[in-house]
Amino acid sequence: MTDSSTFDPPGPVMCVVGARPNFMKMAPILRALSTHAPRLRAMLVHTGQHYDRDMSDRLFTDLGLPRPDINLDVGSGTHAVQTADVMRRFEPALDTHRPCCVIVVGDVNSTLACTLVAVKKNVPVVHVEAGLRSYDRKMPEEINRVLTDQVADRLYITERSAGDNLRREGVAPERVCFVGNVMIDSLLANREHAHKPADTLRANGIDPSILTAHGRYGVVTLHRPSNVDDPQVLGRLLGVLAEVAARLPLVFVQHPRTRGNIERFGLAGQIDPQRVVLLPPQGYLEMLGLMAEAALVLTDSGGLQEETTALGVPCLTMRANTERPITVEEGTNTMVGDDRVAILQCVDEILQGQGKRGRTPEYWDGHAAERIAADLDRWLAEAR
Numbered sequence: 001m002t003d004s005s006t007f008d009p010p011g012p013v014m015c016v017v018g019a020r021p022n023f024m025k026m027a028p029i030l031r032a033l034s035t036h037a038p039r040l041r042a043m044l045v046h047t048g049q050h051y052d053r054d055m056s057d058r059l060f061t062d063l064g065l066p067r068p069d070i071n072l073d074v075g076s077g078t079h080a081v082q083t084a085d086v087m088r089r090f091e092p093a094l095d096t097h098r099p100c101c102v103i104v105v106g107d108v109n110s111t112l113a114c115t116l117v118a119v120k121k122n123v124p125v126v127h128v129e130a131g132l133r134s135y136d137r138k139m140p141e142e143i144n145r146v147l148t149d150q151v152a153d154r155l156y157i158t159e160r161s162a163g164d165n166l167r168r169e170g171v172a173p174e175r176v177c178f179v180g181n182v183m184i185d186s187l188l189a190n191r192e193h194a195h196k197p198a199d200t201l202r203a204n205g206i207d208p209s210i211l212t213a214h215g216r217y218g219v220v221t222l223h224r225p226s227n228v229d230d231p232q233v234l235g236r237l238l239g240v241l242a243e244v245a246a247r248l249p250l251v252f253v254q255h256p257r258t259r260g261n262i263e264r265f266g267l268a269g270q271i272d273p274q275r276v277v278l279l280p281p282q283g284y285l286e287m288l289g290l291m292a293e294a295a296l297v298l299t300d301s302g303g304l305q306e307e308t309t310a311l312g313v314p315c316l317t318m319r320a321n322t323e324r325p326i327t328v329e330e331g332t333n334t335m336v337g338d339d340r341v342a343i344l345q346c347v348d349e350i351l352q353g354q355g356k357r358g359r360t361p362e363y364w365d366g367h368a369a370e371r372i373a374a375d376l377d378r379w380l381a382e383a384r
Contacts, residue, residue, distance in 0.1 A: 018110025086113035130155035131162025180363025
């Protein structure tokens with residue numbers, strides 16, 4: 001019999017979030033850990049990589065996330081500075097709480113930084129959304145994904161092609177488990193709570209008749225450096241968006257980086273305020289409502305490619321590649337890059353009712369987090 005006075009219970013499952021997409025992925029995981037039988041004790045670490053505190057607070061509220069047990073308050077910086085600051089501040093938290101494992105999600109700097117700290121201290125790392133590849137090493141997210149997968153102990157994948165990628169990279173199949181997409185868990189759980197687009201516009205001081213008068217609209221987001229940091233590229237994309245806006249009004253939800261570059265490069269004159277509604281970053285429920293009722297979405301976001309597929313809304317991705325090929329092969333996504341002819345042709349087809357309909361991929365059913373909790377419980381028990 002174990003002496004209870006000397007028994008050291010296993011530490012918590014330490015769950016890490018850093019930037020906006022992580023919140024949507026971690027919320028259902030935390031719920032699944034708390035409702036699993038037996039309950040898996042968890043604690044939430046927010047690195048503060050998403051440094052807009054008001055927006056972070058809104059995301060916590062919208063998604064029903066508990067307040068973080070630890071906030072590292074890292075803030076912005078270059079990739080090197082931000083990664084180093086997360087590592088430096090995360091290590092003491094790891095030493096203090098001695099978790100049984102660390103769960104990281106996605107591909108942001110916090111994902112890699114916390115992974116590196118944990119593996120060097122022999123704490124098991126669990127990577128949710130593993131194996132996705134764009135095969136574009138110029139994308140910082142690709143580097144984060146590849147390195148995290150190489151050293152993580154348990155890898156949960158959203159689509160079967162991710163498992164193929166990991167096998168090609170020498171990751172042992174027994175480390176990999178196909179569970180589905182936790183981002184879709186959040187979407188399905190919150191779909192009925194999404195804000196109406198008209199309410200979102202009113203809340204931002206905009207008359208919603210700019211949309212209702214036309215009966216349909218498109219949603220735009222742009223934030224990737226390859227699209228918004230070069231004045232010629234950004235100017236060309238804004239020109240294409242102006243042509244799209246002549247066909248249907250657009251709601252352009254502007255990332256701070258994008259808004260700042262439009263002003264800095266003197267490109268604001270290319271945006272017609274009668275056809276393009278400019279909004280600051282929105283909460284999760286506002287964005288969900290805007291996308292759900294849109295005729296189409298133009299974006300360079302990975303997460304929006306997945307969400308539009310789940311919503312059945314045509315998506316035009318303004319990138320040369322995607323780490324989420326299932327959204328193209330089975331979903332509603334079409335890769336158009338910055339090709340003006342391709343973009344306008346796709347828009348016209350969608351408006352004529354000929355856009356991609358797609359289907360829901362395997363295990364994108366709202367239960368991915370439950371599968372993670374069940375597998376994690378078994379895996380941790382075997383590791384003890």
